[in-house]
Amino acid sequence: MISPQAFHQALAAAGVNFVTGVPDSLLKEFCAYIDAALPPAQHLIAANEGAAVGIAAGVHLATGGVPLVYMQNSGLGNAVNPLLSLADPEVYGIPLVLLIGWRGEPGVKDEPQHVQQGRVSPAMLEAMEIPYQVLSADSAAVPDLAQDLVNKARERSGPVAILVRKKTFAPAEARRPAKTPAAELLRREEAVEAVTAALPAAATVVATTGHISRELYEQRLRANQDRAGDFLTVGSMGHSSQIALGLALADDRQPVVCLDGDGAALMHLGGLATIGAGGNLNYLHVVLNNGEHGSVGGQPTVAMEISLTGIARACGYRSVAGPLTAAEEISRAVTDLLAQPGPNFLEIQVRSAPRADLGRPKESPAENKQIFTQRLRRP
Numbered sequence: 001m002i003s004p005q006a007f008h009q010a011l012a013a014a015g016v017n018f019v020t021g022v023p024d025s026l027l028k029e030f031c032a033y034i035d036a037a038l039p040p041a042q043h044l045i046a047a048n049e050g051a052a053v054g055i056a057a058g059v060h061l062a063t064g065g066v067p068l069v070y071m072q073n074s075g076l077g078n079a080v081n082p083l084l085s086l087a088d089p090e091v092y093g094i095p096l097v098l099l100i101g102w103r104g105e106p107g108v109k110d111e112p113q114h115v116q117q118g119r120v121s122p123a124m125l126e127a128m129e130i131p132y133q134v135l136s137a138d139s140a141a142v143p144d145l146a147q148d149l150v151n152k153a154r155e156r157s158g159p160v161a162i163l164v165r166k167k168t169f170a171p172a173e174a175r176r177p178a179k180t181p182a183a184e185l186l187r188r189e190e191a192v193e194a195v196t197a198a199l200p201a202a203a204t205v206v207a208t209t210g211h212i213s214r215e216l217y218e219q220r221l222r223a224n225q226d227r228a229g230d231f232l233t234v235g236s237m238g239h240s241s242q243i244a245l246g247l248a249l250a251d252d253r254q255p256v257v258c259l260d261g262d263g264a265a266l267m268h269l270g271g272l273a274t275i276g277a278g279g280n281l282n283y284l285h286v287v288l289n290n291g292e293h294g295s296v297g298g299q300p301t302v303a304m305e306i307s308l309t310g311i312a313r314a315c316g317y318r319s320v321a322g323p324l325t326a327a328e329e330i331s332r333a334v335t336d337l338l339a340q341p342g343p344n345f346l347e348i349q350v351r352s353a354p355r356a357d358l359g360r361p362k363e364s365p366a367e368n369k370q371i372f373t374q375r376l377r378r379p
Contacts, residue, residue, distance in 0.1 A: 001170035002139050004033035010143045014150040016097060017065030019043045020052045022267075023299040024072035026101030026164055031070065031299055032172035045299055048238065048267045049075035053082040057094045066150050070099040073121040073163075074114065074235060078267075083159055084128060093157030097149055098130070102163045112365055113209075113235030125161050132161035137168055176300075184325050188288050188350040189215045192259065194327040195286055195348075196225065198334035202254040204247055204376065206231045208240040208264045211354045212288060216259060217361045228375040232361055232368050238267030241285055245275050248283040248343070251376070255282045255338050262289040262303035269311070275343050276316025283343040284334070285312070289323065290352040298352060312345035322347030 007030060008019075019038060023031045023045065034043050046052035049071040056067035071079065079098075087094035104110045104118020125132045131152055133145065145162075153160045186194070192215050199205070207213040213232040220227045231247075233240045244258035265272070265287050275285060291304035312320045319340050321333045330348055337344040361368065 001137055002135070002142060002168055003170050003173065004030040005037070005173040006139060007142055007146075007169070008034055008037070010146040011068060011097070011150070013143070014146040015066050015154075016068045016146075016150060017042070017063055018056065018059040018067040019070070020046050020055045020059075020067065021070030021099070022046055022049050022052060022072070022075050023293045024070065024075075024101035024103075026072070026103060026166055027070055027099065027169065028299075029169040029172045030099070032175045035299055036172070036174040036176045045293075045301070047269065049078040050080075050082050053079050053087060053096070056096055057082070057086055057092070060094050060096070066095045066097060066153050068097045068099055070101075072101045073103055074117050074237070076100065076117075076121065076124060080124075080128065083130070087159050089156050089158040094159070095150075095153035095157055096159040097153055098132075098159055098161040100161055100163050102134075102165055105165055108166055111234065111360075121163065125163075130159050130161050131156070132163055134163045134165065135168055137165075182325075182351075185349055185351045186325065186327060188212070188290060188354065189219065190327060191288055191330060191348045191350045192216055193219050193223075194330040195257070195259065195334055196220070196223075198331040198338075199257060200255065200338070201226070202229070203338075204229050204231070204244075204254060204256045205259060206240050206244040206247065206256065207233060207259040208261050209233050209235055209237050210261060210264075211358065212259050212261055214358050214360055215354070218359055228371050230368075231372050232365075234361075234365055238264045238271070240264060241271050241275060242268075244283065244285070245271075245278060245281070247376075248281045249278065252280075252282045255284060255342075257284045257286060260285060260287045262287060262291060262308070263293045263301045265308065266301055266303060272312060272315040272317075272345075276312070278343065280341055281343040284337050284346065285317070285343060286334075286346045286348065288348050288350050290350050292352050304349070308347045309345065312347075317343050317345040319344040321345070323349045325349050 052069045104114030207216045248256040289303045293299045309320045
């Protein structure tokens with residue numbers, strides 16, 4: 001396995017002067033190290049992967065250095081446009097090193113949403129004419145690899161990429177001290193329970209990718225509640241609110257509720273404006289804010305430092321509540337907001353750190369879709 005510290009030191013020695021990106025579970029040890037070791041002027045967690053490419057381009061224009069942009073391969077789609085229309089050698093010629101977690105690598109067991117992405121990731125890079133290498137677990141080869149890739153990025157005046165397999169990085173040598181959660185904050189599972197307890201049986205629920213979908217699934221099992229009205233978005237980070245918007249536009253007979261995360265909401269924040277400007281909608285957007293990217297290593301988001309409710313008001317949501325922290329307040333707010341014309345918005349601040357034994361849905365995404373649509377399309 002490769003030392004995150006040694007890997008970063010090799011990149012820095014080769015000329016990498018800035019790091020930005022979106023956290024990934026395969027890169028979590030590297031991300032933990034740079035988050036702890038680098039000052040804000042040298043590392044910034046971006047809202048989405050395309051934004052990270054833009055940030056890195058600005059740093060290169062100002063310094064002449066070669067920034068590193070990290071991401072999961074599922075986020076490569078967010079970065080395609082700026083990689084090809086900004087950083088490409090035939091446009092502005094921005095030398096970058098892309099560090100990409102290779103989820104769904106062929107032959108390696110992974111979740112369904114990563115299988116196709118993993119299979120086509122090398123072909124996507126080839127189609128974009130971005131040279132790439134697969135990172136070897138041989139630590140001795142790292143300095144030469146780093147120097148070769150930075151040289152190639154400079155020579156071609158464009159991006160190069162490194163694909164990172166599962167279990168490539170050793171534990172991080174440095175980590176930020178864990179935040180002590182405020183005593184008044186609920187565990188996110190408790191907040192999910194408070195929300196679902198206040199929903200009418202006919203409500204449609206769209207849950208975002210990661211732990212929130214898994215916690216909703218387990219909550220339904222514990223309470224012996226019907227799961228047919230739940231759409232569990234296992235991939236497509238940042239798009240659950242738009243899936244819910246489409247459902248609300250197509251059928252306004254029953255409320256549509258989106259259970260969103262702060263990282264997901266921030267990733268495509270413009271979606272809030274589309275919801276707010278969408279007219280009268282039977283729609284409740286709930287953001288469960290723990291201030292971190294919980295399912296990929298707990299790296300911080302900026303959601304606790306800004307006003308999500310202020311953004312929602314400015315985007316045109318009819319009624320806005322929160323941030324709330326108590327179960328009784330949450331249940332009451334859900335009931336009140338559902339009784340008013342929407343779209344409406346609720347922010348709930350919760351603790352980080354899910355249960356270690358949190359399970360996964362037993363049904364495949366295709367089975368979830370079939371159950372969900374059968375209920376939805378009943379006359």
